Amino acid sequence: MDATSTRLERIAVELEAAARRDIARRRSPRRRLALVAVALAILAPAAAFAGERLISTTAADVAESMPAGTLSLAGTQPTCTVVTADVEYHCTLAKAPAPEVSDWKGTVEPTVDAMKHGERRLPLAR
Amino acid sequence: VRSDAELLRAARSDPAAFRELYERYARQIHGFHLRRTRDADAAHELTAETFAQAWLSRRRFRDRASGSAGPWLIGIARNVIAQSVRRRRIETSATAKLGMLERLDEPGSTVEPDERWLEGLDEALAELPTGERRALELRVVDGLSYDDVAIALATTPGAARVRVARGLGRLRTRLIDDQREAL
Numbered sequence: 001m002d003a004t005s006t007r008l009e010r011i012a013v014e015l016e017a018a019a020r021r022d023i024a025r026r027r028s029p030r031r032r033l034a035l036v037a038v039a040l041a042i043l044a045p046a047a048a049f050a051g052e053r054l055i056s057t058t059a060a061d062v063a064e065s066m067p068a069g070t071l072s073l074a075g076t077q078p079t080c081t082v083v084t085a086d087v088e089y090h091c092t093l094a095k096a097p098a099p100e101v102s103d104w105k106g107t108v109e110p111t112v113d114a115m116k117h118g119e120r121r122l123p124l125a126r
Numbered sequence: 127v128r129s130d131a132e133l134l135r136a137a138r139s140d141p142a143a144f145r146e147l148y149e150r151y152a153r154q155i156h157g158f159h160l161r162r163t164r165d166a167d168a169a170h171e172l173t174a175e176t177f178a179q180a181w182l183s184r185r186r187f188r189d190r191a192s193g194s195a196g197p198w199l200i201g202i203a204r205n206v207i208a209q210s211v212r213r214r215r216i217e218t219s220a221t222a223k224l225g226m227l228e229r230l231d232e233p234g235s236t237v238e239p240d241e242r243w244l245e246g247l248d249e250a251l252a253e254l255p256t257g258e259r260r261a262l263e264l265r266v267v268d269g270l271s272y273d274d275v276a277i278a279l280a281t282t283p284g285a286a287r288v289r290v291a292r293g294l295g296r297l298r299t300r301l302i303d304d305q306r307e308a309l
Contacts, residue, residue, distance in 0.1 A: 003166075004156065004166075007170050007232070008152045008153070008156060008170075008173070010230060010232075011148075011152070011170065011173060011174045011177070011230065012145055012148050012149065012152065014174075014226045014229050014230050015144070015145065015148060015174070015177055015178065015181065015224075015226065016141045016142065016144070016145045017229070018178070018181070018224035018225055018226045018229075019137075019141035019144055019145075019181055019224075020141045021224070021225065022181070022182075022224060023139065023141065
């Protein structure tokens, strides 16, 4: 197989894979949104932040800090409710996040609040 | 063997059908791009972009060339070249949209598209005998029925059909010659 054939074959493989992703994405937009809404609950372990107040206490501040800290969450319009003040928040996205992360469960995402930027890391849990 | 039109219909929900279409035309489309860019990396990027755009617009395909998707794909390839020249960079909007760019991880082309890429772009069509070219334009580009093509050319629907078929045959031969020349 010559170099051109090899490269054309790679395009074929990636094209077919991209087509499968595209079809899957278009088939279940509502399901994806529902999954995102369920999967995104922010858990900030109190022990990890002992001695300092790491995030703002209002749920609105937490919601605002999410897209500021994680580019993939930009434009998702999160809204949050307090589960345990300064510890746990449950957040729901109005729009699906960027597709590069297929499963947000257990990922750790930085947030940015008004006091300090780029260092707050909150584990996301189901 | 399924026709191109049948493959594209199936490809609305079946990526394997679209791949089959790709296998039929990848060499021709690659040759088309290589002949114009004379750059291997650019030709591969443009080939990927052509088929990515074809995938995204497959529902808009209308069978106006007796089941062949060749003229439709060449039209997309032509637009990809024109878009690249206009923007002075290789057009990659569809491959990016489908998330193929980073996965292909190909060496990016360093050439800058220029006006020379457009030279001869329509010469294959221009070289057809006038009657066949007009019949092809009316049928494939304007999307007229054979009855309407016949009226426009003051001939019979049967004769219009023959002109379109002959024009397509000549175009196909020309594209294969282009490909051989480019390789």
